[in-house]
Amino acid sequence: MFEAVPSWLLNKSEKEKVSRKWLVGGRSDGFSKMLFLPTTNYKLQTTNHSLLYTTCGTTPMLRWLRYFLLTVIALSLLGVAVAQRVQCQPRSACNRPVTFTPTSAEYSNAIGGFLNPDLTSPNIKLKLKRDKDEPFTAELSRTSWSPANNIELEARFTLLAKKTPTQVTAWLPVSELPLQFLQSDDKRTDIEVEYRLRISGQELAGSYETTVQYFVWDARDKKNKKDTVTHQIRVEIPPFLQLRIGDILTSGGVATIYFDYAEPNALDYVRAIENGTPLELSSSEVSRVEVAANNPRGYTVRVSVTQASGPVGSGLGVADILLFDSPADGQSIRRDSPTVGFETLVLPEDFTVFVDGDEEPGSYVFAVEFNAEINP
């Protein structure tokens, strides 16, 4: 058995026997070991012609010193291995996920804009330390969303360093590809991270998770001088359904598709009768009808047509209003999966009018109604 002993615990004669260099110790059972004693001496005694290190007794003070010494050695070894250290500040902040759990209203309001984390989310602050004032690079990436989704995460950094003035970066997209957000040679940089979601309305409803990783490295020595820190982000996207008429050109709040076959287009009407082809629109104030639904089971849009006015006794009625070459009234468009953003359902030119010559001249007005529901 052997143990390092501070020299001040040794008496004068003992100190004389101690070497301050590399020693080879051996025990009677054959054990041998090389020790390096930079600051302490050893108490030696010889027994049966073999060199034996003996224990001087383990007082609490000695035990404390031993731990201290080991800690110093471990830290110095670690410092050699890792030139950069990146840590969450405090460390516990990275143990909790950053969460986005908007209400339906918050989510709806954020479409086309952004969502901020919940107020209860931890503030992510990073402490970046270096052993030398050498340039280094900090990168950010995330894992793919689980389950898969098209959520757009963005981050912005406030960089507080000794040698350079405080900087606030632009909002940067956080993706699976590493994003370099800092190059610096400061010995210590504090980084405050802000997150937000860019909301397009295309996000699928549900609960999602990703892990964000910060990676700090020295371009000149990637083998040893790097460090990482990670934390989780959780997002809840509420379900959503929206129906809209695209690109309205009128200012009165009502958009119209016109089938105007008065002069000078009356001959087209006659040709349509002769050829048995429906009339096409002559002009439109509607560009498209669109739907967005992030329901996993998709949506159904039903079309209904009513006649609002027109000459009495005319042969032109609801059944003659065609959509995709079939009577529009009662049609339904069903999709069993979510949309990716807004999906165009109907274009104005998809409407036509069937005529066969029994129509009374005059103005007709039909109302077309789109009913949207998610598939239950």
Next chain:
Amino acid sequence: MIEPMKRFLLLLLLIFFMAAHAAEIGLSPPRLELVGRPGETLTETVSILTTASSPQQIQVDLSDWTLDPEGNLLVLPPASLEFSSAAWLEPEAGDFILEADSSQEFRVSVTIPQDAAYDGTYQSMVFFTVVPPPTETQGVGVITTTRIGLTIYVTIAATEQGGSELVDFFQPDDGNLTVAVANTGNTVMRLGGFVELRDEEGNSKYRLEVPDVPVLRESERELSIPLPEGIEPGFYVALALIEDSRGGILAGELPIQVP
């Protein structure tokens, strides 16, 4: 042919009114699944939203709905179906003004009758209809609407009963399999699971997911499951393992020939 031409030298003007800015409406969430005890009143809030540039009048009305065996949605007048919850619903208002480019919260209350005769799941739909402003077109007094539906399931707690059955499993054509499932319970169930295609040696060759679809209480649903594109011709045994969201598993086997 001359006669109609003469007549139409006068005028034929057909106008479709489709809601313009007024027709833009969104809803979140579009489905509520409520569970309560007899006599209990449940209140939920949904968001009605728009990016329209002017205020819109929204009309609120109720409907029943059901699914046909192919899963198509059928919307019917309120309280017309046996398992309708429309009579239990009380929307916050019959109509309201939705401000321009805004989201507005809207409450819907459901009071479950104190009647032991009711059990299981009931459903209905609340529609939000955009009432367009009057148009300036001469001779037109048309109300044109776009509607969006809020699907509501109400389940009476502690009365739920499960039960499902694989009614049929067949190959309607060369490219599809059809599975018919009956929900004999009194709540809505959702399907999952898969159909595995095994070759003559019993090796699993293809695995087809069963879509996550609902089967309403005491009803049947036929599911069409397309065979994989480019499937090798030959003999297979199709093994269906269908999961009922209430815990049951339905199994069926069908020898099929792929030309």
